[in-house]
Amino acid sequence: MAITKKQTAELAKQVFEYAPAPEAIDHIKIQPRYGLFIGGRMVDAHGKKRFPTINPATEKTLSEVAEADGVDVDRAVKAAGKAFDSWSHLSASRRARYLFRISRLIQERSRELAVVETMDGGKPIKESRDVDIPLSAAHFFYYAGWADKLEWAFPNRKPRPIGVAGQVIPWNFPLLMLAWKIAPALAAGNTVVLKPAETTPLSAMVFAEICMQAELPPGVVNIVTGAGNTGFLVVSHPHVKKVAFTGSTEVGKLIQRAIAGTGKRLTLELGGKAANIVFEDAPLDQAVEGIVNGIYFNQGHVCCAGSRLLVQESIAEPLLEKLKRRLSTLRLGDPLDKNTDIGAINSRAQLEKIQGLVESGVEEGAELYQPECVLPERGFWFPPSLFTNVSQSYRIAREEIFGPVLSVLTFRTPNEAVEKANNTPYGLSAGVWTDKGSRILWMAERLRAGVVWANTFNRFDPTSPFGGYKESGFGREGGVHGLLPYVELT
Amino acid sequence: MDVRKTYKLFLNGEFVRSESGRAYRPDGSVNVPRGSRKDLRDAVRAARTAFPGWAARTAMNRGQILYRAAEMLDGRAAQFLELLGGGVRARRELDQSVEALVWYAGWTDKLPQITGTVNPVAGPYFNFTIPEPTGVVAIVAPEESPLLGLVRRLAPALCGGNVVIALAAESSPLAALTLAEVLATSDVPAGVVNIISGQRKELLPTLASHMDVNAIDVAGCNGNEVKAIEESAAGNIKRVIKLTQREQSPHLIAAFMEMKTVWHPIGV
Numbered sequence: 001m002a003i004t005k006k007q008t009a010e011l012a013k014q015v016f017e018y019a020p021a022p023e024a025i026d027h028i029k030i031q032p033r034y035g036l037f038i039g040g041r042m043v044d045a046h047g048k049k050r051f052p053t054i055n056p057a058t059e060k061t062l063s064e065v066a067e068a069d070g071v072d073v074d075r076a077v078k079a080a081g082k083a084f085d086s087w088s089h090l091s092a093s094r095r096a097r098y099l100f101r102i103s104r105l106i107q108e109r110s111r112e113l114a115v116v117e118t119m120d121g122g123k124p125i126k127e128s129r130d131v132d133i134p135l136s137a138a139h140f141f142y143y144a145g146w147a148d149k150l151e152w153a154f155p156n157r158k159p160r161p162i163g164v165a166g167q168v169i170p171w172n173f174p175l176l177m178l179a180w181k182i183a184p185a186l187a188a189g190n191t192v193v194l195k196p197a198e199t200t201p202l203s204a205m206v207f208a209e210i211c212m213q214a215e216l217p218p219g220v221v222n223i224v225t226g227a228g229n230t231g232f233l234v235v236s237h238p239h240v241k242k243v244a245f246t247g248s249t250e251v252g253k254l255i256q257r258a259i260a261g262t263g264k265r266l267t268l269e270l271g272g273k274a275a276n277i278v279f280e281d282a283p284l285d286q287a288v289e290g291i292v293n294g295i296y297f298n299q300g301h302v303c304c305a306g307s308r309l310l311v312q313e314s315i316a317e318p319l320l321e322k323l324k325r326r327l328s329t330l331r332l333g334d335p336l337d338k339n340t341d342i343g344a345i346n347s348r349a350q351l352e353k354i355q356g357l358v359e360s361g362v363e364e365g366a367e368l369y370q371p372e373c374v375l376p377e378r379g380f381w382f383p384p385s386l387f388t389n390v391s392q393s394y395r396i397a398r399e400e401i402f403g404p405v406l407s408v409l410t411f412r413t414p415n416e417a418v419e420k421a422n423n424t425p426y427g428l429s430a431g432v433w434t435d436k437g438s439r440i441l442w443m444a445e446r447l448r449a450g451v452v453w454a455n456t457f458n459r460f461d462p463t464s465p466f467g468g469y470k471e472s473g474f475g476r477e478g479g480v481h482g483l484l485p486y487v488e489l490t
Numbered sequence: 491m492d493v494r495k496t497y498k499l500f501l502n503g504e505f506v507r508s509e510s511g512r513a514y515r516p517d518g519s520v521n522v523p524r525g526s527r528k529d530l531r532d533a534v535r536a537a538r539t540a541f542p543g544w545a546a547r548t549a550m551n552r553g554q555i556l557y558r559a560a561e562m563l564d565g566r567a568a569q570f571l572e573l574l575g576g577g578v579r580a581r582r583e584l585d586q587s588v589e590a591l592v593w594y595a596g597w598t599d600k601l602p603q604i605t606g607t608v609n610p611v612a613g614p615y616f617n618f619t620i621p622e623p624t625g626v627v628a629i630v631a632p633e634e635s636p637l638l639g640l641v642r643r644l645a646p647a648l649c650g651g652n653v654v655i656a657l658a659a660e661s662s663p664l665a666a667l668t669l670a671e672v673l674a675t676s677d678v679p680a681g682v683v684n685i686i687s688g689q690r691k692e693l694l695p696t697l698a699s700h701m702d703v704n705a706i707d708v709a710g711c712n713g714n715e716v717k718a719i720e721e722s723a724a725g726n727i728k729r730v731i732k733l734t735q736r737e738q739s740p741h742l743i744a745a746f747m748e749m750k751t752v753w754h755p756i757g758v
Contacts, residue, residue, distance in 0.1 A: 256723065257720075260717050260721040261714075450751065454755055456755065459615070469624075469748050470726070470727065474727065474729050476749050
């Protein structure tokens with residue numbers, strides 16, 4: 001029996017109540033204190049300085065983590081340097097086996113990793129469970145297979161490892177970014193010193209346990225915790241031959257400047273201000289889901305987030321209506337609840353940055369829409385937000401907000417869409433929504449961005465290279481292209 | 491009595507004096523234009539304008555133009571041998587320059603087949619990665635082998651569809667300025683290659699810090715210059731290409747390029 005239009009409208013109005021479905025945390029053992037992972041074991045930091053890492057959804061301290069200073073970083077780099085001699089000469093198939101082991105261990109401990117990731121970072125458990133952790137395991141699995149096939153990736157050349165890689169990663173996908181950094185580095189025969197973000201060090205600490213469980217030779221992976229200064233010490237250490245950084249464009253510039261003239265190899269994966277472009281022939285309901293996934297996934301803490309929605313003028317009204325209705329059904333709250341769509345903002349500092357930029361949007365004349373949404377009393381929260389009446393010159397259309405805030409602009413012709421999409425110093429990603437395959441490729445050719453998603457958004461795969469044009473950085477992670485930054489070709 | 495040649499900058503397809511009206515005498519006799527920061531600015535503007543057209547040329551067409559440049563260079567062998575000081579070394583430098591152009595001419599329509607990939611992602615997507623030109627590329631010619639050093643970087647940059655601002659060797663700019671005549675008769679569109687002579691000390695900082703230059707090749711620079719260039723390059727996350735001068739490979743072409751990954755949906 002066909003459902004009448006009236007019935008559909010009534011269904012849409014219906015409010016679905018969800019009983020709480022929190023993920024159990026009683027099986028999770030977060031230690032009250034963590035040291036540094038250097039030379040294959042957890043060691044105390046030299047300076048005895050510690051800092052708390054909190055759950056941004058409750059503001060409760062989860063653990064105290066060591067702050068590595070120059071002495072610690074030096075020890076870590078030396079341990080990595082020592083391990084490099086044997087690791088780089090180990091038979092490639094052995095290296096592969098260690099990486100396969102790590103991949104398996106991540107899978108085995110996936111539930112624990114997902115919960116830790118969500119508690120430490122604030123992201124919804126369904127995302128850490130279904131995206132972060134499986135992709136991390138997949139990444140190690142993919143690069144494990146490359147370890148003994150490097151000659152096939154670089155025909156006519158002899159690929160050799162570079163040495164000690166200094167890697168600094170952000171707080172939005174802590175374990176996944178760790179995997180993106182460590183897996184290709186190790187596969188190519190390098191050793192690493194990695195610094196996780198100061199607000200999300202815990203999954204890296206679990207990963208240190210996994211390295212020990214895998215019996216990875218001591219010093220091949222070293223993890224030093226700390227804030228920006230520790231990261232700076234890692235990348236500028238004279239024995240670090242390769243620097244990989246994922247984070248803001250601002251810090252990326254500082255790093256490029258800081259290591260100028262040192263001969264260190266560098267890859268940067270920086271900010272973005274991606275355009276998500278919806279044409280009038282796009283399936284609107286599917287596009288609405290994609291727009292939501294593009295900007296509200298992980299509270300918008302995504303460098304490739306589709307933060308500028310470009311809608312063809314003819315469908316702007318119905319699309320926005322659907323989108324607003326969809327926003328009102330997003331569930332914000334306890335990240336550990338399996339029904340939660342929008343978790344906590346990662347830190348107070350980030351929340352203040354988002355608030356500041358949203359205020360600037362209102363002041364500059366854009367129209368703010370936020371669904372009715374009760375924010376929990378404790379913790380850091382920001383409702384899913386949408387700006388219309390946005391001019392390209394507004395800060396909210398130019399600057400990376402890194403929060404659940406969408407700026408909506410319109411266009412009339414495909415050329416105008418391209419023009420507006422490319423009107424940014426960034427160039428990390430872009431989205432295209434249309435039913436026309438030829439138009440997808442026409443657009444993809446013209447968009448100056450490293451990743452173009454068509455009729456989807458925010459999809460990742462270990463085989464698929466990721467990285468930016470222009471001020472979004474250089475170098476690729478993932479795929480065969482992700483090996484290049486970690487080899488010397490002779 | 492000879493009809494002497496006035497050496498000029500090659501800017502937007504035209505042979506012009508420096509807007510500054512200045513000249514210098516690298517070998518003590520010939521006046522060479524001393525390009526200014528404004529000349530560089532004009533060159534970047536010309537290059538940026540020429541970029542979409544050049545990048546959109548078919549791969550085969552770019553290959554034929556590079557091959558034509560090889561023909562023109564070989565055809566002017568006598569002139570270049572004289573500029574390069576004659577003898578076996580000059581001969582070798584010229585031959586290798588011609589060879590580099592021919593070699594890269596044959597790469598234009600093969601590079602995506604070698605450096606591109608189809609990626610077996612989990613999900614209903616046809617996922618592929620292709621190289622695309624990065625945009626406006628600055629090349630600094632080395633002081634020694636001023637022709638070969640330049641051609642070895644110019645050819646791979648053009649091969650991938652980039653547009654170029656080249657800085658001629660300060661102490662021996664004549665070969666580079668004469669190479670402009672080769673390019674001008676090879677159907678290289680106006681603005682695709684711009685060749686500026688002048689003082690590195692004056693021009694390098696501008697080139698390295700220009701916000702509309704996407705990449706800078708420093709194979710022809712010394713250690714101090716590289717450091718200064720890298721510091722300025724950070725202003726707009728320029729790609730600093732440091733592969734050795736001897737590098738001749740698809741990796742060098744790819745160093746001037748960006749890898750773009752497209753997720754194309756599969757469905758009925």
